[in-house]
Amino acid sequence: MSARLYLVRHGQTSSNVAGALDTKLPGAPLTELGREQAGIRGRELAEAGVSPRVVMSSEAARARETAGLIAAELGLETQALPGMIEIQAGAYEMQTGTEALLAYGRLIRDWLELGDLTSSLPEGESALDVQERTMPMIAELRESYLDNGIDVVLVVHGAVMRMMAVFAGAVPSQWALDNHIDNCAVIELVPDGGGWSCARWGDHVEMPRF
Structure with a gap:
């Protein structure tokens, strides 16, 4: 089997539990459940x-810990x-209200469904x-x-790993929009x-033909 890139989302954090848009460094650490998730994922990767x-990982505390x-x-x-x-929340950083969460969700939808790669949140970033x-x-x-037969495991963040899969041409934009990634879930490229x-x-281990 050829070498593969395993993009792994970090484990659960207190910001995940609170529904906070935690995108800046260093970010929240893992919860006890998040640590359990990371250990389970590590054992599964070893067994596979x-x-x-x-x-490898993002520089965020939760990704480093995972x-x-x-x-x-x-x-x-x-x-x-x-x-x-993670994709930067800009002016909505650490907010938990419906307005902030909807704004972040609309941004991802604008990128993936509407193809508006220049759209951004206030003080945020574009696709x-x-x-x-x-x-x-x-690359x-x-x-x-x-290319030298060595697997790569890279622990990152849910939204950015979905976007990277789209940028790589591995999945259609609509697939990435419709299929979220849970804590410690894997995208295998x-x-x-x-x-x-x-x-x-994630849980889709038999992928459709795109």
Whole structure:
């Protein structure tokens, strides 16, 4: 089997429980349940024979902590990568009200359903900004690891990992919009010619043909 990129969402945090838009660094740490989720995911990856050299992550505290717990199960070290933070909530940062959550959701819908990649929240970022800060690193990981037969495990954030899968051409925009990613769920991307295909999306382990 060819080497794969395993995008893993971090475990549950107190901000997740509160419904807060927690996107800036360093962000909230994991809850007890979040730590349990990370340990379970690490054991599942180990049992599946996933073999990275290190477990990589966003610089956010929750992603670092999740990566550390996964790495412990794999007997590896961790490495934080710049540029892999969550899509920025801007003026809505740490807000929990309906207005803020709907605004964030509408932004993702504008990008994925309407194709408006320049849209952004006040003081936030556009899809083009997100693409510019994430996809060069994905290309570098592919060249340095996957093309040499080495798996990559990268712990990141729910919204940004959905966008990266779309940017990579692995899934259609509507699929990414309709299928959210739970805490510690995995998007499994496979190099496919010059592009990518998606072998797993959360609980979807038998992907449709796109």
